[in-house]
Amino acid sequence: MATLNHTGISHTVFHLLGIPGLENQHMWVSIPFFISYVTALLGNSLLIFIISTRSSLQEPMYLLLRMLAGTDIVLSTCTVPQALAIFWFHAGEISLNCCITQLFFLHSTFIFESGILLVMAFDRYIAICHPLRYTTILTHALIGKIGVIIFLRSYGTIFPIIFLLKRLTFCQNNIIPHTFCEHIGLAKYACNDIRVNIWYGFFILMSTVVLDVLLIFVSYALILHAVFHIPSQDARHKALNTCGSHICVIILFYGPGIFTTLTQRFGRHIPPHIHILLANVCILAPPMLNPIIYGIKTKQIRDLVIHELFTKKT
Numbered sequence: 606m607a608t609l610n611h612t613g614i615s616h617t618v619f620h621l622l623g624i625p626g627l628e629n630q631h632m633w634v635s636i637p638f639f640i641s642y643v644t645a646l647l648g649n650s651l652l653i654f655i656i657s658t659r660s661s662l663q664e665p666m667y668l669l670l671r672m673l674a675g676t677d678i679v680l681s682t683c684t685v686p687q688a689l690a691i692f693w694f695h696a697g698e699i700s701l702n703c704c705i706t707q708l709f710f711l712h713s714t715f716i717f718e719s720g721i722l723l724v725m726a727f728d729r730y731i732a733i734c735h736p737l738r739y740t741t742i743l744t745h746a747l748i749g750k751i752g753v754i755i756f757l758r759s760y761g762t763i764f765p766i767i768f769l770l771k772r773l774t775f776c777q778n779n780i781i782p783h784t785f786c787e788h789i790g791l792a793k794y795a796c797n798d799i800r801v802n803i804w805y806g807f808f809i810l811m812s813t814v815v816l817d818v819l820l821i822f823v824s825y826a827l828i829l830h831a832v833f834h835i836p837s838q839d840a841r842h843k844a845l846n847t848c849g850s851h852i853c854v855i856i857l858f859y860g861p862g863i864f865t866t867l868t869q870r871f872g873r874h875i876p877p878h879i880h881i882l883l884a885n886v887c888i889l890a891p892p893m894l895n896p897i898i899y900g901i902k903t904k905q906i907r908d909l910v911i912h913e914l915f916t917k918k919t
Contacts, residue, residue: 616779616794619704621697623688625782626878635692638885641893642685648896649674655909662905665743666732669725670899672752673854676718677892683711684888688784704786705770711888712788713763716813718891720755722858723817725851726824733844734831762809769805773797783881785888818859825852850902854895861887 623631652674656662687707690696699707732739766788773795783790792802828848835841865883868875900906 614776615773616775617701619699619701619775619779619781619786619791619794621687621691621699621784621786622780622782623691623697623784624878624881626876631692635689638685638688638692638889641889642681642689645677645681645889645892645896648900649677649892651910652896652899652906655906659909662909663745665739665745665748666725666728667905668745668748669721669728673718673721673725674896676714676721677895679710680714680718680888681892683707683714684785684885688885691784699786701775704791705767708786708788708791709763709767711785712766712809713759716762716809717755717759718858719814719817720759722851722855723820723824724751724755726821726855729848729851730824730828732847733828758813762813765805766802769802773799773802782877784885787884814859814862821855850899853898853902854891857894857898858891861890 622628624634627634653671656667656671656674684707687699728743731742735742770788770792773792774797775791775794776796777794779794781790781794788806789799789803792799825848828844832841832844835844861883865880865887868880868883900910
């Protein structure tokens with residue numbers, strides 16, 4: 606992209622429109638947003654509380670699930686309150702610094718969750734392929750170190766984007782047809798050459814999320830190879846059942862993102878508000894449904910939730 610002539614005046618305030626084309630329906634659109642956000646907060650908070658207060662749930666799988674729940678709370682909080690403010694109060698004004706802060710936490714938290722899903726796939730691989738060494742390999746100390754590594758990878762790779770955006774002059778339109786800020790969506794309003802932003806964004810995508818997906822695929826290929834060599838059918842069913850929740854969460858997390866990417870690449874005839882709704886689904890659906898999936902499919906958590914609810918009622 607060639608550098609454009611401009612006056613040197615750079616916008617420091619932007620206006621998020623919400624969902625263009627559906628302005629008259631913003632109040633109705635806010636209902637599923639609000640329900641999803643409240644469900645995500647309550648569900649993930651309950652998961653964190655149950656796992657943190659039960660000594661029987663201090664295995665690596667549940668510690669990773671607690672990290673996932675905390676990440677889901679941050680991921681949804683990065684965007685939904687801003688969207689609700691637009692829908693309810695038409696409060697779409699956002700400063701450049703706040704916009705960059707929002708996209709920093711949004712992108713880094715998304716990568717962090719992708720890393721947790723990768724580690725959870727490794728956890729299932731160890732549990733099924735090396736069950737006798739499970740507790741000796743995945744110790745609490747190792748889980749803590751892995752968490753730090755994922756954190757540094759996520760926030761470290763996104764941190765340079767702050768400087769890549771701050772160097773730009775935003776002298777074009779300052780109206781953003783979206784409910785939240787994201788890297789390229791903001792950079793395209795600059796008058797400067799943004800090829801560095803584009804290529805760095807592509808590098809981050811390939812070296813984190815795409816790499817995670819490939820490694821998850823390899824993990825499950827090894828898991829399936831091991832499972833189908835188990836002679837007992839009941840044992841095979843039990844082994845596959847332990848992966849059920851994780852597979853559902855993986856599909857829920859990566860599926861909407863892949864579909865959104867395909868529609869943006871090949872669905873040029875699709876209205877803009879559909880693209881924005883799909884982008885919000887990527888942020889809303891995993892935090893809302895992850896605790897429900899694990900609550901239903903994980904017996905230990907399901908029994909404890911029922912016990913908590915029954916105890917409070919009695």
